[in-house]
Amino acid sequence: MATSDPLEARLQALFERPLPAELGLRIDRHVEATLAGDATVEPGVHPAVERSRPPAGIGRRRTVVLLAGAALVLGGAGAIAGTLWHGGPPPANPALSRALQGFRERSMAECLSEQEARASIASTLRDLGVTEWSIRTDGGVSYPVGQHDAYLRHTDRGCYVYGGNGWDADGRPVYYIGGPGSVDGPGT
Amino acid sequence: LDIDVPLAEARYRDHEVSTESAEFTRHYETYRLAVYRYLRARCPSDEEAADLTAAAFERAWTARRSFRGTSDRYPAWLFAIARRQAIDAARRRHSERSRWRRWSDPAQVPDPADLALMAEQDARLTLHLGALPDLQREAILLRYAGGLTAGQIGSVIGKSEAATQKLISRALVTLKEAFDGDI
Numbered sequence: 001m002a003t004s005d006p007l008e009a010r011l012q013a014l015f016e017r018p019l020p021a022e023l024g025l026r027i028d029r030h031v032e033a034t035l036a037g038d039a040t041v042e043p044g045v046h047p048a049v050e051r052s053r054p055p056a057g058i059g060r061r062r063t064v065v066l067l068a069g070a071a072l073v074l075g076g077a078g079a080i081a082g083t084l085w086h087g088g089p090p091p092a093n094p095a096l097s098r099a100l101q102g103f104r105e106r107s108m109a110e111c112l113s114e115q116e117a118r119a120s121i122a123s124t125l126r127d128l129g130v131t132e133w134s135i136r137t138d139g140g141v142s143y144p145v146g147q148h149d150a151y152l153r154h155t156d157r158g159c160y161v162y163g164g165n166g167w168d169a170d171g172r173p174v175y176y177i178g179g180p181g182s183v184d185g186p187g188t
Numbered sequence: 189l190d191i192d193v194p195l196a197e198a199r200y201r202d203h204e205v206s207t208e209s210a211e212f213t214r215h216y217e218t219y220r221l222a223v224y225r226y227l228r229a230r231c232p233s234d235e236e237a238a239d240l241t242a243a244a245f246e247r248a249w250t251a252r253r254s255f256r257g258t259s260d261r262y263p264a265w266l267f268a269i270a271r272r273q274a275i276d277a278a279r280r281r282h283s284e285r286s287r288w289r290r291w292s293d294p295a296q297v298p299d300p301a302d303l304a305l306m307a308e309q310d311a312r313l314t315l316h317l318g319a320l321p322d323l324q325r326e327a328i329l330l331r332y333a334g335g336l337t338a339g340q341i342g343s344v345i346g347k348s349e350a351a352t353q354k355l356i357s358r359a360l361v362t363l364k365e366a367f368d369g370d371i
Contacts, residue, residue, distance in 0.1 A: 008360070012332050015332050020234055023237075
């Protein structure tokens with residue numbers, strides 16, 4: 001909404017407040033939880049549902065919906081016929097979860113370049129037998145509670161921090177690292 | 189778990205929720221900052237504005253099937269929800285009117301700490317905004333903090349587009365007179 005009127009320009013400037021990064025993340029998480037908790041089947045969650053079907057004996061002809069953190073199997077007329085999981089999909093590999101948590105802490109404590117961060121994750125994944133993954137810098141970021149400013153200083157120095165994991169559209173695991181510019185700082 | 193769901197029904201159900209979710213996500217990404225700025229202009233803190241923004245989008249998601257109209261009408265519908273959130277929050281803390289009154293009442297000296305944070309003209313502008321009639325100020329906030337058009341603002345506050353344009357024009361004239369050409 002560009003304007004040449006000085007008063008209107010001043011009004012726009014008065015209200016052009018940046019959304020602090022930590023508050024933006026808080027809103028994002030709330031909205032994500034709202035979507036996930038209201039019988040939604042999110043694209044990023046589909047692969048988790050599909051992977052969970054065979055071990056649970058749930059065929060592809062059955063509808064699975066996500067509601068309040070549970071994956072529910074629907075029967076006739078929308079009635080709930082069973083629970084696929086509750087409280088999130090079962091971890092595919094507990095050793096991998098521990099390794100990634102360790103890498104998250106290490107990447108905050110040390111300054112890893114993008115190349116070093118990628119190599120470290122790749123090595124961990126190979127050691128644990130994970131195949132067909134990708135590492136990206138355009139996804140989630142994370143940092144310990146109360147360390148938002150420390151995270152910004154760390155990444156502004158060119159250091160990369162493990163941000164979390166998800167799935168791509170084909171159901172392959174994606175691992176995210178965040179570096180410079182991955183989170184807008186206050187006033188930017 | 190031996191009750192079959194017809195495949196066509198299952199596909200339809202998945203398609204329906206995925207489409208709604210994708211459309212909502214697009215709206216969320218488009219309007220998140222504008223809704224926050226509008227609510228921030230009405231709230232005493234960044235934190236409260238963020239919480240109300242989250243609550244507004246939650247409400248928009250749960251009430252999504254009550255929205256009737258084309259996508260160009262969505263902003264007005266969304267900001268009407270955000271405005272209701274702000275009004276309810278103000279009612280809970282009984283402070284919004286007093287906040288604006290404090291700014292506008294000559295007998296009330298604004299907090300020097302508040303003023304020190306602003307450029308002089310911003311401080312004066314805030315004082316004069318506080319002196320505007322409530323509906324004019326609301327239209328100004330929706331216009332310049334929320335980025336809505338006059339027609340969209342009219343839908344939010346229950347006025348015609350022409351009446352809303354008059355409200356905004358009157359408010360701008362009042363503010364210009366208050367600055368006496370010094371802006």
